[in-house]
Amino acid sequence: MATYLLRPQLSTSSPRSQPNVRLKICDGECYDLVPLYDPTDDFQARKFAAIDTDSYPTRTLPASGYLSFIMAGVVPVAKSLKDIYTEDALAAQTKRWDNLLKQFKSNYGHDAQFVSRSPGRVNIIGEHIDYSLYSVLPMAITADALLAVSTKIDESASTSTTFKVRVSNVQGDKFPAHEFDIPFDAVEIDSKVHEWTNYLKSGLRGALEILRKKHGDGFRPKSMEVLMDGTVPAGGGLSSSAAFTTASALAVMFANGEQSVDKTQLTELAIVSERAVGVNSGGMDQSASVFSIRGSALYVSFNPTLTAKPVHFPKTNPELTFVIAQSFVAADKHVTGPVCYNLRVVECSLAAAYLHAAINKSKDPLPSDSGPLGVSLHGFHSKYLGDSTAPLEEQLSELIELTKKTFTKEEGYTREEIASVINMTVPELNERFTSTFPVRAEHFKLRQRTLHVFTEALRVLKFMKVLEHPESYLNADGGNSTETFNRKLGDLMNETQTSCREDFDCSCPELDELCEIAKKAGSYGSRLTGAGWGGCSVHLVPADKVDAVKEAWEKEYYSKKDLSKEQKEAAIVVSKPGSGSAVFVVEGGNVA
Template sequence: MSKLVPEIPTIEEIYPAELGAAQKRRWEHLLAKFEERYGAPADYIARSPGRVNIIGEHIDYMLFSVLPMAVNSDFLLAVRVIPNSNTVTIANVLEKYPQRQFQVPAQGELEIDATQLEWSNYFKSGLRGALELLRGKGLTPKNVGMEILADGNVPSGAGLSSSAAFTCASALASLAAMGDGTVDKKELVNLAVVSERYVGVNSGGMDQSASVLGVQGSALYISFHPTLSATPVAFPKTTPELTFVIADTLVTADKHTTGPINYNLRVVECTLAAQVLAKKLNIGQLPEDAGPLGNSFKGLMDKYFSAQGEEEIPLDKKLEELIELTKKYLVKEEGYTREETAEILDVTVEELVQRCMVKFPIQASYFHLRSRALHVLQEAHRVSTFKSLLDSSSASPSSPTDTFIPTKLGAIMNDSHASCKNLYNCSCPELDTLCELARSSGSYGSRLTGAGWGGCSVHLVPQDKVPAVKAAWRKGYYEKKFPGISAEKADSAIIVSNPGCGAVLFRVGK
């Protein structure tokens, strides 16, 4: 895999043939609107896609491996670089997002008010991360301003990581303007992970990794420890062909607004669960790592088995033992109060709040440490099993009509959804309905994807069953929940996608 974000000469390198004509019109429209608005042509377009997570939900921020893929929906930023300026003007092809203008400080941080749900904050976060990366490498960012026009078709709040696509595209656009013209993929991923935290969202790194590192035709097995790595993983060749179908509930899941009771709360609960289990296991302080709050279950696992002198035990066996230890020591199914949690950790409630609940405020009377820990550890085990099945199918291909591997993969996806629903409490009735309808219509496996609480579901479907699945959704979900919904609106909520390519730069006129 190339280390640098590629510069492409033609957009045919990005999209499958069936989308080529429509995407060409979209890019041409963006460039025409840019010149109409700013009176001069754009210099380049920074492009970063959304992603769908196939397996491994809510475990990336605990530093366990995940298996997502980039999708064809993406975020485009047309950019003109203005020499000897510090002014950034950003607009959107959709007029509901008002034009914004701000100045880039020559020194110090670019201020972002994370308390405001403001669309341009995502660009600011990517720009701030780019500035910090360049300065951290001892480089002086070029003294330039930018004129920008944005066009995104990744559904917002749907679990396809529209925010990460926007942030990655913003960081890429900023590095292209203010750096030396080349952008390292892993540096882009790492700065985008940090950047999204500037707008108040705890992000583990999966979304940004899939968006930047995506490989057309392959899912990505992404590991975060000891360093970020992404390995392309192929699905078995079958007859009929396997495909992924993504269905949007049309129920918005906004991590920024609901973070204190949903997404960010889960990050805090997982971190506390790891700390409490470490205390119960008497293994001392957890190592500081890249977890959003400084600790992770991966760190717990490594320290526990290192203390046992058993580092070489296979991952599956380690996870199975930790699952049993969680059941033994985290016994309160109803949850732990702040006072109980603080007492176990030998800190005051005030110290607990300062340690875990100031950077990302939460609202909770009880912490459900047992169920969150069980989900994380069991989901990490599912990812390992899923990848092993794919590896075995690549090493020893079976008959194209053999359904053994697809059936096994689908069962793992179904188990993942059940865990998200019952242990992590991040599903909702709409997601459950879409999954049930798909399974009864021919899907091998169906699960929520993304943060949950609305958003999208992902389904592993044989190509010949796709029409039946889509028809079941239209009749059994969209027409029932949204009476009078147009066929066009219902169809637009469904995406049939195989793995797409990652972030690219397109130089206009070259």
């Protein structure tokens, strides 16, 4: 197996030697696969890929295959900010990065060695179903977490039992600096204390576990100095915590000599790491942060293993845009977890165990899976319909009807009622499902939560079907109009919002208001995104209606709130799919 680097095909007049492997894309573009050790490369390192050259000396792929091909492999090491950001964002980002590096030198007295970067995400469809192991469709955004880093080797490292981490934030007045002396073999995190550095610690702890397994008991972590800058709004539903945790894990890996960090390993590491700060994270946020490529949404699946596939939106008339609007209702799932986010994870897990016990009439528990609490609704699905040859859409429809027949109590189920069905005592139930991430509830609304998960999983499949087979929708209106296609996608997003509001109970009046205002002003589809209970909303808006939607929000929503100038400027974002995690090696103390 030889490792090669993908880059645009060299011209025949190029003085550089031509590679002996070529990849031809079916859309007519040709690319050279350059040996990784070739000193002539002037590459965008995000396009690493592995190919068996003995079996495939020449390879032809459709565009979708090409995109999957370049997503495999390691986190890219960017040579330029152009490798990370779109052209329209470069000026602002260059200024921001320059300020970050200047402040790093001011704080620590020397230049940073590298910057670890991971973006936030907006979820297009597939809300609150990742931790039930159903597929989702997010995309990365420009807003991100940056960690400027330098390493210091303690002269007494061979005898010392600790290493040092100094961490500060560009918003030092809001997030005070800290210094930690951390034992080589343990990183302690108190998930009950909501401290901003917990996200750094969680990524640190997860990365060190991987490094110790690789290098053995003799591994000694390097001391680090870190300056953090984040533009993903906290509590905004755009995964600021996942961006910070992922960037932290990546920074620790790179600082300790891992120059080629595997994307899948980083994603799985970040998923587990964030749970250390008290959240039953599913995996969508971290997957979008790591795997995304510019210009594409991401179809993320969790069963049987974590996979990510880029998805393009076809050209439409009118052109479609995604607009993100903040409600300015803080939705910190780490603080409200016991009655909001973590409670929903528990309810979905209990529902899976209940359905299995009720349907099978067996004392055998539901087989464990990779869900946050060890069982999931997808796990029940696989057990109950594992031998079915029916299309997945039909299977989900069957599960929806089964849910309605099995869960008849709209008011919810008590611990005693659930325990009696799943063959546990109440103390056993509490220990199994509510001890790691405590929740507060007298009744668990298993019917409503399960209906949301199965119907949302079905909506994701329908959304993907429209994107992958758009012909019948794009041509339905005659001429150049794609109104039918646009409305089909929008209708599915609107259905998600209804389900989030009525069945999953994770919306709020402010989010509902933003969605209604947008639809009246021209949005095809409007829904909350992220955990909910506040935060952000996402809207599928025709390009020629974006200004009208923004004006309606300003008049009917934002003008009625006491917002700062900075908040008003950040309230609305017209988003394009962005790139995923990357490392930028600093040369000469700047980004030029």
